[in-house]
Amino acid sequence: MPERSLPRSVREAALTYRLGIDIGGTFTDLTLLDEASGLVHTHKVPSTPHSPSQAAAAGIEQLVGRLGGDPADIGSFVHGTTIGLNAVLERRGAKVALVVAAGNRDLLELARLQKPNQFDLMSSVPASLVPRRRVVELPVRLDRDGEVVLALTDKAIDRCADALAAMDVEAVTVCLLNAFAQPQQEAAVVQELQERLQGVMVSRSTDLWPEAREYERGIVAVLNAYVQPLMSRYVEALKQDAQRVGLRSKLYLTRSNGGVMSAQTAARLPVHTLLSGPAAGVVGAAFVARAAGVLDCVTCDIGGTSADVSIIRGGVPVYSTDAGIGDFPMVMPAVDVFAVGAGGGSIARFDSLGLMKLGPQSAGAVPGPAAYGRGGEQPTTTDAYLVCGFLDPERFLGGAMRLHTELAERALAPLAERLGVDIPAAAEAVLALGTSNMSTSLLPMLTKRGIDPRDFVLVPYGGAGATHACLLAEDLGMTRILVPPSPGTLCALGAMIADLKADYIRSWRKAVDAVPDESLRASFEALEAQARGWLDGEQAEVESVSLDFSADMRYAGQAFELEVPLPDRVAQLGGDCLRACFEAAYATLYGAAQPGSPVEVVNLRARITGRRPTFALRELPAADAGSEPVPAGRRRIRYGGTLHDARVYRREALLAGHGFDGPAIVEQFDTTTVVAPGFRATVDRVGALMLTRTSP
Known part of the structure; x- marks a missing residue:
């Protein structure tokens, strides 16, 4: 592995191993980096659905024991999970109550007044996670600018607390009208309820995602409360099980935006982990693809329950603010992952x-x-x-x-x-x-994003990704498939290498020309201070810190806005800068801008990234020029309605430069790769397997 240049404090703090774990519905995957040698070790153990942390602890013991090491030598432990996501999908979260401003009791039922399928007269609206009988109205009110119209009183909060106590709920969340404009009133309500409702978890919408759009903000708050008791218990169990096997490092969890955060933060704000596992896989896929020289990919993670699909452009995962978590919208930035109900199980x-x-x-x-x-x-x-x-x-x-x-x-x-x-x-x-289920769901998703799958490389991973890749590629018309060195544990690799990352937002809703530059810069400075405060509180070793600013903008009268990247220095940000950036982005997307038309700023955004020490994949020894690998055996496979005599290769025996034609099977510990007839496989310098279609 090439020599890495790390700050002295990081080198001294680093221990022998870095660990990434991904807990799936069928298997728990582990990836362990030996910092001294640069070797990456992988392991899989069956998941333990009744207590997921037990599988993680068992995997740590087995993997480190196999290497003759000690879990105490693990200096970094990052964990990806689908605990919260599965709880929402299966509707087995906590009993939750919601506190709203008077007159807003039907917030969740009204939603956006849309059916899931507007063309099906018989379709019904999904049931809310909080029944109407557990929604409590509180006589408080702010106007759109955050000015107090109706103040909180002790009598009102007493009645609210009594009503909540009678419901015997595990968690309460507060979402007040216009609280995004001034969160102090909502914070005061939460503080009062925490004092009166001992043993009940209480959270507020503006602590989670203070964006205008009442329903979406309310859904974020409800989802957080719905999984918070479950995630809190899980994090505590994971800590105890990890300590039991001798692990001493601080625990971090991956989050939906492809970054990581401390387990302590995740237990308080679990809504940020709902796409934790899938996002980590995309981070790992982007890392391997860049190492192999591939920048534009369609990733497909086929596990035991589902196939999770995402896009990588220019070597970077694509993000979205309109993802869906089961029946509910998710407006927080997340790696753009689309799930299809087709997996190995x-x-x-x-x-x-x-x-x-x-x-x-x-x-x-x-x-x-x-x-x-x-x-x-x-x-x-x-x-x-x-x-x-x-x-x-x-x-x-x-x-x-x-x-x-x-x-x-x-x-x-x-x-x-x-x-x-x-x-x-x-x-x-x-x-x-299964192939049809995936492709018929994939094609509309790709078309919506302006992607022709024939121009992209398919990156399959998960336990069944490489096994099903040729079938899916043929159905989509894709001609190249990049199989990572360890596809079955790629999500764990992504967790291990992910940076600390967090997103912050402030709803603005003002015309660009109507606000002094000083006020705009002050708002960005407040976002920066909030972001840096979070990173300092995570107490993680990072090599560098970067801040990215953006703004959601639109022409006056438009219903939708564009997220526009902005300069990363607050001093450069002003009305003229925002207008210029918006019109350039608008012209790029739509072909022409409308100079002189009024421009509105909807939201201001900031993303902080604390970059963790990276590493390079080890290069394989090169094969002799023109040589082919020696098969370990042969077996009959059925593909395309025909029986084929397929050569069987061991992945660990393949060298850089090796190539062979399908039909063939490549076996390794964590998965099996099927090289279909009409495909040729070649091994690159970092051990990735490129399958290229050679015949129609």
Whole structure:
């Protein structure tokens, strides 16, 4: 590994290892960097859904023990999780109450007065996470400028606290009308409720995301309260389990924007972790793709339950402020991840109309696919992989877990009988359905973002990403696939290398020309102070700190705004600067600007990034010119309705410059890569596997 230049304080503080962990529904993945040698070690253990931290602790013991090390030598521990996300998707969060200003009790029910599907007259609006009976109105009021219209009184807060106490809730969140303009009134309500409601978690919307748009701000606040008790208990259990196995380092969690934050902050503000696991995977994919010289990618993380898709442009993950968390909008900046209910554990079935469906139900880790031999009897994607010959039943997870072909065939038999085909053909039908589910969901998402998939490289990861990659690429018309060195643990790698990152916002809603430059700069200075205060409070070693400013702007009368990057020095920010930046961005996007037209500033934004020490992927030894790798064996696979004789290679035996044609199988501890007929695989200097389509 090339010599890194680190500040003296960082070098002295660094211990032997850096650890990243990603807890999924089926497996818990670990990536460990040995700082001394630059070697990256990976490991997978089955997840423990009843207590996710137990799998993490067991994985730490096994991995560090395998290397002859000590968990106390781990100087950095970053953890990605889907705990909060799964709680929202499965509707198993805390019992929550919501406090609103008088007259706003129907805030969550009214939402944006839109159905999920406006063309379906029978569709219904998703149920709120907080029933109307647990929404309490408080007689307080601010106007749009933050001036107090109706002040808080002791009598009003007493009645509110009594009503909340009678509900026996675990968490309370406060979202008051126009609180974004002046958060002090909302903060006062929270302080009073915390004193009166002992043992109940109380949070406020302006502490989480103080943006105008009452419903969206309210949803952020409710989601935070909904998962806060669960996340608090989980973080405490993780700390205890990690300490039990000897780990002493401070714990950090990945967050939805691709950065990390301390576990203490995550327990208080868990809404920032809802896309924690998927975001870490995109960070890892961008890191590996840049190392391989690929800058524009479509990433696809196929795990046990779902396939999470994202975009990388210019080597940087694409961000969004209109992501969805289940049935609810998420306005906070997050890595733009789109989830499809198709994973290795997705269950195949027939619906009431006799149509075969795959997912979104998953066999999970317990009992898991039928092939695991743990009691599962329903056919899954993994069973189909096994029957088609993609997986070696004796070498799954490097031989640590044996698969049972006969059980997979037994599970698929009812499908085959109903389809009128043999069992291998039924297995292919399951894989074709999974491919169709992914591509039909992917194409609209890519089209909406102006992306032609044929111009991008597919980066598959997760336990099943590389196994399914050729099927998906062919369906999307993509000609290149980049398989990372360790696809099955890439989310853990992303967690390990992610920087500290946080976003801050201030709603402005003023014309550019109507506010003195000094007032504008003062607002940006306040955002900067808030951001730097957060970073100092995280107490993490960083190599450098950067601040990025932006503003949401639009021409007067427009309904939507653009987020426009601004100079990173507050002294440069003024009305003329904002107008020039906006018109340049508008002209780039729409072809022409409208000079002289009134410009409005909707929000001011700041993002702080504390860059952690990085590392370089080790380069592989080079193969002799013109040499081909020696197969470790051969086996029959079924692909495209035809049986093929495929060569089998061991990933660890491949050298830089090696190349071979499909059909072929590449096996490694954490995944299996299927190189389809018509594709050629080549190994680059950092061990990434590039599959290139050579025939239509």
